[in-house]
Amino acid sequence: MKSTKDKIILLRKKIFYYAYLYYTLDAPLISDYEYDELMKQLQELEQKNKNLLIPIANSSPTNIVGSINHPELKTVTHLTSMLSLDNAFNREDYLKFEKKIYKLSGIINSIELCCELKIDGLALSLLYKQGKLKYAITRGDGKVGENVTVNAMTIKSIPLILNGENIPPVLEIRGEVFMKKYDFIKMNTYAKNYKDKLFSNSRNAAAGSLRQKDSTISAQRNLMFCAYGYNIVNGIEDSTTHLEKLNKIKNWGIPISNHTVLCNSSQEVFSYFNKIKHHRILLDFNIDGIVVKVNSIKIQNLLGNSSRYPRWAIAFKFKSIEKVTKLLNVDFQVGRTGVITPIARLKPIEISGVKISNVSLYNKNEIKKIGLCIGDYVTVSRVGDVIPKIINVISSSHISRSNSKKIIFPKDCPICHSLIIQKSKLGNSYCSGGFKCLAQCQQSLNHFFSKKGFNIKGLGPKMINKLIDFDYISTPVDVFRLKIKQLIILKDVGLHSANNLLKEIDRSRHIKLNQLIYALGIVGIGEVTAKLLSMYFNDIHRIMEVQLWDLKKISGIGPILANNIIMFFNDKRNNKFIKCLLNHIHIIN
Template structure:
C-alpha cells in the first residue's frame, strides 16, 4: 500500500510539472505543443489523481497550478533533484598530467593496449541538466550541489539553441541531457556597455553574466541576454538502445537537435591529444566564447564503468586547464583575513597589473606553508598568473631581483585580529586558526549568515545587511538568538516594517524543523560541507549520537579522515559551542529521516561476507541507507557485476546490470523484498 501511494504521489508531481510546462508554453510563449483536447485530458487526469491520492505537498502545488494559471505565476526557483548526480571533474593545469592520466587508466584496467579518448572544449559557463520525457522538455535545473539544483525551466525555454521538443529516430522515453549555458564575449561586452550607460552594476566576466541571466525571475530578461548552449553528454536514460561509445552517443544527441561544438578529437594517441590541447590553447582567443581548457574522457562506456567514480568526480575523465601568462610585479604588503571557520588567510598586495584584460592587485597566499615554500618577503618581485584564467596566484619569487635593504619579513599574527584570542597553528595545514567560534565577532557574522543561508536553515528575509544590523543593536549574538526575535525587535531595523517582520518571524519558526545533515552543515565547522554532513548524519542517525561523538567515533566513519574528525571534535568540546548546541537542540526539531541502524534487529547471517551490487532508482528508501545496513552486518558493496557477486538489489529501471546478472544466474532482490528482509518499517 505504501509503495502504491508513493508511486501515485510521484505521478501527481510529474503531472503538475507537465501542466506548469504547458501553461507556460501557452500563456507566456504562445507556442503550445498540445491540442486543447490533449491539454484537457491531462488536466482531468491530474485533478482525479489529486482527489484520490493527494497529500499536503501536492495540495500546495495544486493551488499554484489550478488557481494561478499564467506564465508570470510560474517564475520561482524550486528544488530539482537529478536522477543521476552531476559530478564535477578532476582538473590540472599541467600538460604532463595527460600522460599520467593515460598510464593510470591502463594500470587500473590492467591493459597494455591504447585507450580511445574523446576530447572536447571545457566551456566556461553554467552546467545545466535538461529532463526530457517522450521527447518533450519537462524541466531544467542547475548543477547545484550535484544532487539537487535550482529549477530554471522557465528561463531555459528562452534559449533558442535548446530544443523544446526532440526530433529524429530512437528518442528515449526519459533522458537527462547535460551541457553548458554560456554568453558570447561579444554579447557580454554589449551587456556591460548598457549597464555602464544606465549606471548598473557591471558583470565581471561572461560566466557570471550567464549565471545571473539564467537566475532572473523574469524570463523575458533572460531572453534578451542571448544565452547559448552546447551539449557534452547525458545522465539518466530510459527506453533507448544505448551504444558503448561516448562519441556515438553525442552523435545521437546532435541528431535530436542539440548544438555540439565541432572542435573535438577522437584519438588513442597521447601525442595527438597534446597537439589538440596546444592548438586549442593558441587559437582560443579566436572563439567568441570563453573556454578554460579541454576535457578528456575515456570513449568506451564499458571502460568508464570499470574505472568507476571517486566521491566528486569520475576516474575516466579529466579537465586539462590552460596555463596562464605570467606577469611581473612587486609585493607591497601582506594582510591577514579571518574566514567563517576561523582560518586566518594571508593575502599579498602588489602593484596593479593587467592579465588577459583584467586588472589584478592582490592574491591569496593560502597559508604559512605556501609562504615558506616560495620564500616570500614583503618588497619581493614576483610573477603572477590567473589559474584557470580566473584566480590570481603568485607563481614564483624572483630571488635574483631581491634587494636586501628594501625587503622585510612577513610577521604572522599571534592573536586574533578581531577577538584577541591566542591563535592555534594547525600543523597539518600550515594555517593559523582562531578557536573562538561564535565568540569571535569577525567569524560570528559570517557564521550567522551561513547558519541562515539557503543550504542551511534557509531563513528567507534574513540577509547579510539585516544580520549585521541585528548584531550592531545587540539583538543577535549567536544562532539561538534568532529564535527569540519578535516583530517588535525586527521593526527597530531601518527598512523593516511590521508586515515584513512578521514574515521573517514566520520563516524563523518554519526553519526549526530541519534534517540532521542540514543542521550539522549550518554550524559551519571547519572542513564540514554538505557531503561530509550527509555522511555524518547517515552514520549517527540522530542529534544525540552526534553531540556525544568524539575523535575516535568520528574516525570510524567512511570518508571522514583524521583532520575532519579533529576539527569536529574540537568544535564539540568547546564549552561555548556546547551551550549553544544544547539550546538549539531543545528549540529545534532535528530529524534524520533515515533508518536508525541501532534499532534494527534481524538475523543477518545471510548478509555476512556476501557481495551486493545495487542498480536502478529506489523509490521507498535511499539506496545509501540500504548500503549502510549491509555494511553494518559485514556485507560487501561492489559497483559492478562480476561472477563473484551474490545478490543484485534492484529498483526501478535497473538496466544492463539486471541482464548481466541473469546471465551469471545471480540472485535478484527487489527493493520491496529487501526492505522486508531487513525488517525496515517505512
C-alpha cells in the same frame, strides 16, 4: 617519515574528498589544476608500487569515474559506461599518449586524430528512445548517475524529439552542460544584489543549476548543451569515423562544437592546441584545454577502454596564464571560524580579462614555502582560470630584494587582540576570541540567520551590525531575547518594522534539524552535508554525542569532515551554546 603505502592511502583519501566536493556538492575546495596534480602523483606512485595496491576495484580514485551522487536526486543506470578522460599537461605527456596508441594498435601508418574543444562544464548523458528524450543523467560514478531530466528539458539546445533520419531506437548522446560567460556574470550580479549564493566559476554554476529542485530556476539560468559523442544500445554502428558521428548528432538537431579539426601528426595537434590557447579569451564560454580522439572507429574499438577512460582519447589541458607583479603589503583577515588568513595586496594586474589585486596566501606554511617578503616581485596565475595564486618569487640578477621586508605573522588577533593559536601542523592559525571577536561575531551571526539557516527576514548584515553596535547581541541566543523597546531606538527602525522583525524571529523558532546543523557553522559542513546528518541521525542530541565510527557509516562524509564534526561537538562551549539555544527553539520534522 611516511612510508610509500601511507602516502598512497593519504593521496587516495584527499582525492576522494576533493572529488566529492567538486562533483557532488559543486563546491570545489581546490582548483582543477591542483586536483589533476594530486591524481598524477597517485598514478605515478601506484604504477611504481603495484605490490602495495589494494585488490579492490573502487579502492583507488584512479579506477573510479566521477564521485558520489547527490543524496537528494534519484539515480538512473547508464546503459553504457560514461567514462572520464586521461590527461596530458605538456607536450611530453601528449607524445606518450600518441606512442601508446601506435604501440597498442600495431599501426605503422599515420593515425588520423579528431581535435575538439574541452568545454569546462558538467558531463551529461541524454537517453533517447525512438527519438524521444527519456532521461538526462549526470556522469555520477560512470555507471549510475543522477536523474536531472526535468531540468534538462528546460535547456533550449536539448531537443525533446530528435529530427532527421536513421535515428537508432535506443541512443545515448554524451555532452557538456555549460553556461556562457555573459550569463554567468549576469547571474552572479543578480545573486549579489539579492544576497543569494554566488558561484565561484561558470562550471559550478552550470552544475548547481542543473541540480535544482525547482526546474523554473534551471530555466532562468540559460544553460547550454554541446554534444561530443554517442553510443548506440543494442544496434549496429555504421559510422566509420568520430567526425561522422558528430555530423550525425548535428543532423539530429543537437549542437556540436564548431571548432573541431582533423590532424595527422603531433605537430598539427600542437598547432591546433596553441591556436585555441591564444584565442580562448575570445570565446563566449570557458574551456580548459582540447580533447584529442582517434578518428577511426575501427581503431577506437581495437584500442578499447580502461576501467576509467578510453585509451583512444586524451584531454590536453592548458597551463594557467602567469604574470609578474609586485607584492605591496600583506593584511590579515579573520574568518567566521576564527581562522587567520594572510591576504597579499598586489600591484594590480590583469589575467584572462580579470583584474587581480588581492590574493590569499592561505597560512604560515604557504608563505614559508614560497619564501615570500613584502616588496618582492612574484609570479601570479589564475589556477584553472579561476583562483588567483602566487606561484613563486622572482629571484634574478635583474631584480633586487634589498628593499624586501619579512612578513611578520601577528601574535594577537588584528580585530579583538585575543591570542592567536596554531591548531595544526598545516600552518593554520586561529583567533581564540570566539564571539568576543567582532569579525567572528558578525560573520557567524550572518551565517546563522542566513537563508539556509534560520532564515529571518529583516535580519541581514546591516541590522546585525546595528544590534552589535548597541551591544544588544553577541551570540545567536541573544536574538531570541530581543524586545520591541530595544529595536525601536535603532536608526531607521520604526514600530512597524520592529514588530515585523519580532514576528519573523518567533516564526524562526520552529526550525528543521538540517537548517539548525547548517546554521551552527561547522567547518566544511554545507547545506547538503547538513541534510545528510539530519537524515541519518534525526535528533540533535544524537549528533551532539556522535562518535567517529558512526560518521564513517555515512556515504558522503569523509575523514576531514568527520573530524571537524567530532571536534565541534567535543568543544564544551559549543555544547553549552546549543543547550541554551534549545530553550528558545523547537526542532520540527
